[in-house]
Structure formats: structure tokens, C-alpha cells
Amino acid sequence: MDFLAPILSDIQTLAVPSLFNIYFAFASIPVGFLFAIGMALGKNSKNPVIAHLSAGYIYAFRGSPLFIQLFMFYSIMLALNLPLWKPLGWSWLVLHPLFLGPLILTLNTTAYSAEIFYGALQAIPRGEVEAARAFGMTRYQQFRTVVWPNMIRLAWPAYTNEVVFLFHATALIYFTLPVIDEQKDLMNKAGELFERDYNVFLHFSVAALYYLTISLVIFFVFGQIYKYLMRHMDSGQPRRLRFKPNYLR
Amino acid sequence: MAPILEARDIRKSFGLLEVLKGVTVTASKGEVISLIGSSGSGKSTLLRCINMLEIPDSGSVALDGEEIRMAGKPPHRHPADEAQLRRIRSKLGMVFQSFNLWSHLSVIDNVMEAPIKVQKRDPEEVREQALELLDKVGIREKADSYASQLSGGQQQRAAIARALCINPEVMLFDEPTSALDPELEVEVLRVIRLLAEEGRTMVLVTHDMKFARDVAHRTIFLHNGMIEEEGTSDEVFGATRSERLKQFLSAGAPE
Numbered sequence: 001m002d003f004l005a006p007i008l009s010d011i012q013t014l015a016v017p018s019l020f021n022i023y024f025a026f027a028s029i030p031v032g033f034l035f036a037i038g039m040a041l042g043k044n045s046k047n048p049v050i051a052h053l054s055a056g057y058i059y060a061f062r063g064s065p066l067f068i069q070l071f072m073f074y075s076i077m078l079a080l081n082l083p084l085w086k087p088l089g090w091s092w093l094v095l096h097p098l099f100l101g102p103l104i105l106t107l108n109t110t111a112y113s114a115e116i117f118y119g120a121l122q123a124i125p126r127g128e129v130e131a132a133r134a135f136g137m138t139r140y141q142q143f144r145t146v147v148w149p150n151m152i153r154l155a156w157p158a159y160t161n162e163v164v165f166l167f168h169a170t171a172l173i174y175f176t177l178p179v180i181d182e183q184k185d186l187m188n189k190a191g192e193l194f195e196r197d198y199n200v201f202l203h204f205s206v207a208a209l210y211y212l213t214i215s216l217v218i219f220f221v222f223g224q225i226y227k228y229l230m231r232h233m234d235s236g237q238p239r240r241l242r243f244k245p246n247y248l249r
Numbered sequence: 250m251a252p253i254l255e256a257r258d259i260r261k262s263f264g265l266l267e268v269l270k271g272v273t274v275t276a277s278k279g280e281v282i283s284l285i286g287s288s289g290s291g292k293s294t295l296l297r298c299i300n301m302l303e304i305p306d307s308g309s310v311a312l313d314g315e316e317i318r319m320a321g322k323p324p325h326r327h328p329a330d331e332a333q334l335r336r337i338r339s340k341l342g343m344v345f346q347s348f349n350l351w352s353h354l355s356v357i358d359n360v361m362e363a364p365i366k367v368q369k370r371d372p373e374e375v376r377e378q379a380l381e382l383l384d385k386v387g388i389r390e391k392a393d394s395y396a397s398q399l400s401g402g403q404q405q406r407a408a409i410a411r412a413l414c415i416n417p418e419v420m421l422f423d424e425p426t427s428a429l430d431p432e433l434e435v436e437v438l439r440v441i442r443l444l445a446e447e448g449r450t451m452v453l454v455t456h457d458m459k460f461a462r463d464v465a466h467r468t469i470f471l472h473n474g475m476i477e478e479e480g481t482s483d484e485v486f487g488a489t490r491s492e493r494l495k496q497f498l499s500a501g502a503p504e
């Protein structure tokens with residue numbers, strides 16, 4: 001059992017750091033979800049100004065690497081410190097990684113998720129919308145009765161992947177933003193452990209184990225939700241969510 | 250008797266294609282009208298103009314003497330008063346060729362959705378009526394199923410119940426059986442016949458000449474976007490005047 005001891009010790013050491021990654025994900029995913037729905041409806045809007053602005057936003061954030069977005073926003077925030085945040089007394093908040101990190105992740109996931117929801121909007125059965133119109137429903141009633149449930153169902157598998165990716169992307173935050181005191185995430189801490197003994201097998205593997213486990217939980221929860229969303233499509237065979245990695249973003 | 254439904258001089262083009270070139274359809278209370286014509290003659294378009302799923306370029310639609318107010322010029326012509334249009338739509342029960350049930354709602358919820366949401370009626374009363382209607386169309390035991398769990402014929406009967414539950418003044422059917430296998434067709438036709446016998450006002454687009462002749466009081470033959478022949482079904486089928494209709498009828502209803 002000797003070989004287990006360092007693994008268990010790493011698991012223990014990395015427990016608190018993993019909470020930072022979980023925090024980053026939790027702080028950005030729900031807000032990003034709501035923004036994304038608005039943004040998707042915006043891109044789908046008949047109003048050309050709204051449609052173009054939304055499409056532009058989505059393009060900007062999907063068209064550039066998250067890594068660069070993190071650097072860019074951090075340097076912009078830093079540059080604004082003297083003229084803006086300091087006089088306002090906001091520096092402690094807006095420059096803090098626990099605020100700035102989720103903020104940038106939110107902006108990023110808003111774009112990716114919006115594109116997913118926008119795609120789902122394109123695939124909504126036209127006949128169902130027509131029936132809603134024919135029965136005299138308002139735009140909002142059409143949305144509630146037809147658009148929303150179909151959109152969420154159609155988008156869910158892709159959105160699940162987006163959530164897992166966002167969670168993985170939390171590893172980038174402390175690569176760009178400053179580490180304050182002992183506030184370290186999985187990547188920081190694993191790196192720190194590695195620099196102590198150069199054990200190439202151990203530390204990053206345990207960090208990866210954390211990512212795997214939490215991803216598994218996400219897949220499970222989102223899979224249960226998907227079952228619920230698909231309840232009316234029951235055709236006997238079980239449906240599975242498929243994980244489709246899109247390696248770099 | 251004043252007609253309950255009046256669609257007057259309806260014109261509609263899609264781009265350069267003029268699909269309806271001034272068509273008038275009126276229905277008195279209790280009248281069943283069948284719309285026949287070859288594929289692409291504009292039957293669906295005419296039906297969809299009646300409830301403004303397609304906006305006619307010109308012409309007027311009135312239900313029970315109330316005309317749908319329009320504004321603007323084509324291609325920007327539109328209903329002037331959305332609330333009025335919604336009110337009139339909720340008196341027109343539309344049945345589509347492809348059923349168009351709301352897939353994530355159970356059959357009973359499909360039937361109850363518009364009466365509760367659009368007509369703001371009491372849910373309990375609506376439920377009672379919905380169950381009665383499902384009984385009438387013969388799928389009460391499917392009340393809690395979803396559309397994907399029903400056969401095409403059952404789906405279409407659910408869609409008919411959904412249209413009936415708004416207590417429509419006029420029922421609009423767009424080829425309600427042409428997506429169905431012959432053996433499933435029968436059960437849907439039986440329901441429509443029943444509704445005709447009840448004295449409901451209906452406009453029915455169909456490829457089934459025998460059924461049109463049987464059920465419809467009047468038949469309208471559309472050809473090239475115009476009414477080529479119109480009269481009581483007995484006249485139209487029994488003593489056909491126009492050459493085109495003769496050809497159409499002798500060719501057998503083309504798909």
C-alpha cells in the first residue's frame with residue numbers, strides 16, 4: 001500500500017484547490033446561460049441592429065482564444081486602474097481573480113452557448129410554431145409553448161459539452177491572473193507540488209483525476225436533465241449524451 | 250343568411266409567382282366547403298390567408314362580420330391590430346396536414362393549451378371539455394401520451410380535438426389525411442364526417458373527391474390561382490361544366 005500514500009496525500013492537498021475551479025465554473029455558468037439565451041434570441045432577431053450586434057459579439061469571443069481574452073481583459077483592467085477603479089475605490093474587487101476570472105469566463109461562455117442556442121432556434125419545428133400562431137398565441141406565449149422547450153431540448157447535448165469545457169477552461173485563470181496568498185486552483189497547486197519533487201507521474205495525474213471526477217458529475221447531472229427533456233420522445237432506446245471534445249479554444 | 254366567413258378577392262404572390270389571383274370564399278353557418286385543385290393551385294395558401302398565416306397582398310377576411318384590419322402595402326402589408334387578429338384566430342380551428350402537435354406536451358395538454366392560455370378559460374372546465382372531445386375523436390385513453398407515441402391517425406384526431414376545444418366558429422382543414430396511410434385515413438375521415446353532420450362550419454382542402462362529394466355542401470375548384478368552378482357538390486361533381494375540372498376529375502385525384 002506504499003504507492004497509495006502519496007496519491008492519497010495529493011488528493012487531500014488538492015481538495016481545497018479544486019474548490020476554486022468549481023467556484024469559477026459555478027460563478028460563470030448560470031449567468032452565462034441566461035445571457036446566452038438573450039444573445040441567441042438577439043442574433044435571431046428581426047431587428048438588424050440587434051442581430052448584428054449579437055452576431056458580432058458571438059464572433060468576437062468564439063473567434064479568439066480564451067487564453068488571449070484572459071490576458072487582454074486583465075491588462076485592460078489593470079490599465080484602467082489608475083484613471084478609473086482607484087478613484088472609485090473598486091480596485092480590490094475588479095482586479096481580484098475571484099471576480100475577474102468568472103467575469104471573463106462568463107463573457108466567453110455566453111458567446112459559445114449563444115451560438116449553440118441559436119443553432120437550436122434554427123431547428124425548431126416550424127409547424128409547431130405555426131400551430132401556436134394559428135391558435136392566436138402572442139409572441140411570448142409562442143415562446144413559452146413551443147420555442148423554449150424545443151430550444152433547450154435541441155441544445156442540451158451541445159450545451160453539456162460547453163459546460164464541461166468551461167469547467168476545464170478554469171485551469172487557465174491562474175495562468176493569467178495573479179495568485180493571491182494561498183488562493184490556488186488545481187493547476188497551480190499541482191505545479192507547485194511538481195516543482196518540489198519533479199514527480200512527473202503523480203501530481204498532474206491526480207489533478208486530472210479531479211477534473212475527470214467533476215466532469216463525470218456534470219455529465220451525470222446533465223444526462224439526467226436530458227432524460228427529462230426527452231421524456232416525450234421516448235422511443236424505447238436509451239439516449240446518451242456524447243462527449244465531443246473540440247480540443248483547443 | 251349573412252356568411253360567417255368571408256374571404257374576398259384574395260390575392261397573393263410569392264416573388265414573381267402569383268399564386269392567388271383574386272379568390273372569394275364565403276361560408277354560411279353550418280356550411281361545409283371543400284377546396285379542390287391540382288397540386289400547387291394555391292389551396293393551402295388560400296386557407297392560410299384566411300387566418301393570416303400568410304398575409305394576402307390584397308383582399309379582406311372577415312369572421313362573423315368583423316373584418317381583420319390591415320395596414321401597409323405589400324410586401325409590408327400586415328394586420329393593423331395584433332390583438333384583434335389573435336382574437337379572430339382563436340375562433341378559427343386549424344388542422345394541418347402534418348398535425349403539428351406540440352411535441353413536448355401530452356395530448357390532453359395540447360388540447361387544453363390554447364383555451365387556457367389564449368382564451369383564459371377556467372382550467373377545470375377546459376379539462377372536462379378536452380376529455381369529452383378526446384372521447385369523441387376516440388383517443389381518450391391516449392390523453393397522457395405524447396405525439397411521438399401515437400400513430401398518424403391518432404395524432405391527427407388529437408389535432409382535431411385541439412382545434413375543437415377552442416369552440417371555433419369555423420374549422421379549417423388542410424389535407425388532414427394526406428399524410429396518412431389509407432387504413433388510418435378512415436378513422437380521421439369518420440371524425441370529420443361526424444363534425445359535418447353536427448352542423449359545424451368547415452373549409453376543407455382535400456384530394457379525396459369522393460369524400461368531398463359526400464361531406465361538402467359546396468365545392469370550389471381552384472385552378473391557376475382562380476376559381477375555375479364552384480357550386481353545390483352535386484353540381485360540381487355530377488354536372489361538371491368546366492373542361493379543366495373534367496380533366497382533373499378523370500385523371501383521378503393526382504398527388
Ligand SMILES: Nc1ncnc2c1ncn2[C@@H]1O[C@H](COP(=O)(O)OP(=O)(O)OP(=O)(O)O)[C@@H](O)[C@H]1O
Nearest residue numbers: 263266268286287288289290291292293294295504
Ligand atoms: N412560402 C412560400 N414561398 C414561396 N412559394 C410558396 C410558398 N408557399 C407556397 N408557395 C408556392 O405557391 C404555390 C401554391 O402552393 P400551395 O401550397 O398553396 O398549393 P396547394 O394547392 O396547397 O398544393 P398541394 O396540393 O400540393 O398542397 C406553389 O407553387 C408553391 O410552391
Ligand SMILES: [Mg+2]
Nearest residue numbers: 292293294424
Ligand atoms: Mg397544400
